[in-house]
Amino acid sequence: MTTSAFTKVAEYSGKHPKPADITFAYGTAGFRTIGETLESTVFRVGLLAALRSQSKQGQTIGVMITASHNEERDNGVKLVDPMGEMLQQSWEGYCTSMANAATDDDVVAVLSSIIESEGIDVSIRPKVAYARDTRPSSPLLQAALEDGLAALDVEAINYGIVTTPQLHYFVRCINTADSAAAAYGEPTEAGYNKKYGAAFLRLVEGKPHPSKLYIDAANGVGAPQVRKLAEAINSPYFNIEVCNGDTESLGKLNMGCGADYVKTNQRQPASMTLTPGDRYCSFDGDADRIVYYYADEHGSFHLLDGDKISTLAATYLRDLVSAAGIEDLQVGVVQTAYANGSSTSYIKDTLKLPTVFAKTGVKHLHHEAEKMHIGVYFEANGHGTVLFNAGAIAKLREAKPQSPAQADAVERLWALRDLINESVGDAMSDMLLVETILICKGWTLAQWDEAYTDMPSRLLKVVVNDRTIFKTTNAEQTLTAPKGLQDVVDALVAKFPRGRSFVRPSGTEDAVRVYAEAATRSDCDQLAYSVAGAVFDKAGGRGERPAEFI
Numbered sequence: 142m143t144t145s146a147f148t149k150v151a152e153y154s155g156k157h158p159k160p161a162d163i164t165f166a167y168g169t170a171g172f173r174t175i176g177e178t179l180e181s182t183v184f185r186v187g188l189l190a191a192l193r194s195q196s197k198q199g200q201t202i203g204v205m206i207t208a209s210h211n212e213e214r215d216n217g218v219k220l221v222d223p224m225g226e227m228l229q230q231s232w233e234g235y236c237t238s239m240a241n242a243a244t245d246d247d248v249v250a251v252l253s254s255i256i257e258s259e260g261i262d263v264s265i266r267p268k269v270a271y272a273r274d275t276r277p278s279s280p281l282l283q284a285a286l287e288d289g290l291a292a293l294d295v296e297a298i299n300y301g302i303v304t305t306p307q308l309h310y311f312v313r314c315i316n317t318a319d320s321a322a323a324a325y326g327e328p329t330e331a332g333y334n335k336k337y338g339a340a341f342l343r344l345v346e347g348k349p350h351p352s353k354l355y356i357d358a359a360n361g362v363g364a365p366q367v368r369k370l371a372e373a374i375n376s377p378y379f380n381i382e383v384c385n386g387d388t389e390s391l392g393k394l395n396m397g398c399g400a401d402y403v404k405t406n407q408r409q410p411a412s413m414t415l416t417p418g419d420r421y422c423s424f425d426g427d428a429d430r431i432v433y434y435y436a437d438e439h440g441s442f443h444l445l446d447g448d449k450i451s452t453l454a455a456t457y458l459r460d461l462v463s464a465a466g467i468e469d470l471q472v473g474v475v476q477t478a479y480a481n482g483s484s485t486s487y488i489k490d491t492l493k494l495p496t497v498f499a500k501t502g503v504k505h506l507h508h509e510a511e512k513m514h515i516g517v518y519f520e521a522n523g524h525g526t527v528l529f530n531a532g533a534i535a536k537l538r539e540a541k542p543q544s545p546a547q548a549d550a551v552e553r554l555w556a557l558r559d560l561i562n563e564s565v566g567d568a569m570s571d572m573l574l575v576e577t578i579l580i581c582k583g584w585t586l587a588q589w590d591e592a593y594t595d596m597p598s599r600l601l602k603v604v605v606n607d608r609t610i611f612k613t614t615n616a617e618q619t620l621t622a623p624k625g626l627q628d629v630v631d632a633l634v635a636k637f638p639r640g641r642s643f644v645r646p647s648g649t650e651d652a653v654r655v656y657a658e659a660a661t662r663s664d665c666d667q668l669a670y671s672v673a674g675a676v677f678d679k680a681g682g683r684g685e686r687p688a689e690f691i
């Protein structure tokens with residue numbers, strides 16, 4: 142890169158001035174706020190993606206424009222590292238500094254300082270792959286991104302409108318293409334559908350066909366993409382109907398539908414009536430989360446969330462490892478403190494598998510799961526996947542099956558690895574995983590649900606003057622500040638049989654979250670609302686005290 146390249150940066154930056162009154166922060170989910178305010182940020186993310194690529198010797202970096210389950214007027218942008226994983230945490234600070242540079246000259250100055258501190262070789266031609274979801278503000282932001290990429294002469298690939306996990310997959314495919322041993326797949330939509338579709342059919346072949354699966358696509362990008370996946374699979378094993386698949390009409394994205402709505406409200410999408418015995422699932426707006434649900438014969442709603450998916454997957458993998466006769470190949474589960482207590486007890490006491498708690502946010506779970514041979518990780522809200530680490534791959538390669546049954550189990554473990562998007566949680570690939578297990582076991586959703594019964598739980602938000610005063614330890618389950626507040630929470634928890642509650646500041650919203658569980662619905666609600674009340678009263682609740690707080 143020459144000085145003239147920097148001239149282009151300042152000139153193009155002038156087309157995307159930063160709104161003076163907004164401070165941006167690269168958080169758990171990248172940048173996320175009202176779409177129209179993000180033009181300068183997305184332009185600058187284009188510049189950063191170029192530097193990140195150069196710092197990785199010209200490997201391809203991904204940029205995804207999406208705000209997932211947020212309302213339609215929001216948008217966001219995040220960077221994807223070479224193996225399809227989330228951006229390395231140490232670069233998040235660079236993103237924030239870049240987004241907040243006040244003038245075009247400041248943008249160039251921040252750029253230069255990153256180049257210097259990272260020792261970046263600017264003669265390397267940067268490569269970036271990018272995509273967007275279906276939001277109305279996305280085309281404008283895409284144009285800003287393209288200016289950022291052009292300003293640093295990036296070799297760019299535009300993937301158009303795809304799901305977030307598809308972009309992660311493409312990035313990993315591109316960067317592994319030259320490695321015979323680790324090539325991940327073809328970096329195209331067709332390649333994605335072919336890889337996951339073929340692994341799915343390999344695993345379910347010969348079993349009875351399942352009944353139809355109704356997919357609520359949140360009126361988002363998952364709708365067109367899952368239709369393409371179904372076309373590619375073209376088999377009665379994947380008999381689906383897309384509901385909430387309108388990506389054209391304004392105001393529909395995530396509105397009264399989608400995985401977040403279903404999980405938060407513990408009910409089906411407003412537009413859907415459930416028929417007892419039928420099978421349903423919901424994606425979120427960028428199709429990286431999935432939850433399943435059904436109505437029982439009395440019409441009552443039952444949710445199968447991320448914890449249920451993770452226990453289903455862990456059980457199946459544990460049984461396959463045992464059937465394969467491979468010694469010391471450990472299956473483990475990573476959860477967050479939001480995992481339902483019943484699921485944690487089930488993993489420990491019934492499945493007898495190791496489980497650890499990570500901090501909220503999938504990157505934390507991902508890192509913990511990498512330490513396990515086969516690490517299953519899911520957030521309760523339905524975002525997660527399964528990882529096979531190098532130790533697991535070595536054990537699978539060395540396996541010496543002693544019988545056809547053992548050989549079949551080893552082959553199924555390999556096929557499962559192909560079925561799973563290891564780069565990131567992926568609603569479509571996770572759905573195929575769940576479908577595979579249910580088809581192989583011949584289970585209905587109700588049979589899957591029988592493993593354990595969820596404890597009544599409640600998740601609340603408390604709006605406070607300053608959420609940065611909240612500090613936590615112990616995987617975010619214990620407050621170390623404000624002083625004395627944890628003692629109050631402990632005293633409240635002690636009042637309720639099997640009570641559990643914790644308080645932490647949200648990483649994505651300007652609020653503090655309160656989670657509670659207890660043996661009965663009424664105890665759980667009393668605990669949740671009294672902890673929320675204590676937080677509001679003792680830690681600077683903002684505005685009027687909500688009437689339901691105790």
Ligand SMILES: CC(=O)N[C@H]1[C@@H](OP(=O)(O)O)O[C@H](CO)[C@@H](O)[C@@H]1O
Pocket residue numbers: 169170479501502503520522524646647648649650654
């Ligand atoms: C309780 C909860 O669901 N928290 C969500 C939410 O994080 P918070 O830091 O709680 O705002 O958004 C994250 C990003 O999407 C997701 O990873 C996480 O699970």
Ligand SMILES: [Mg+2]
Pocket residue numbers: 209210425426427428429430
């Ligand atoms: Mg999402």
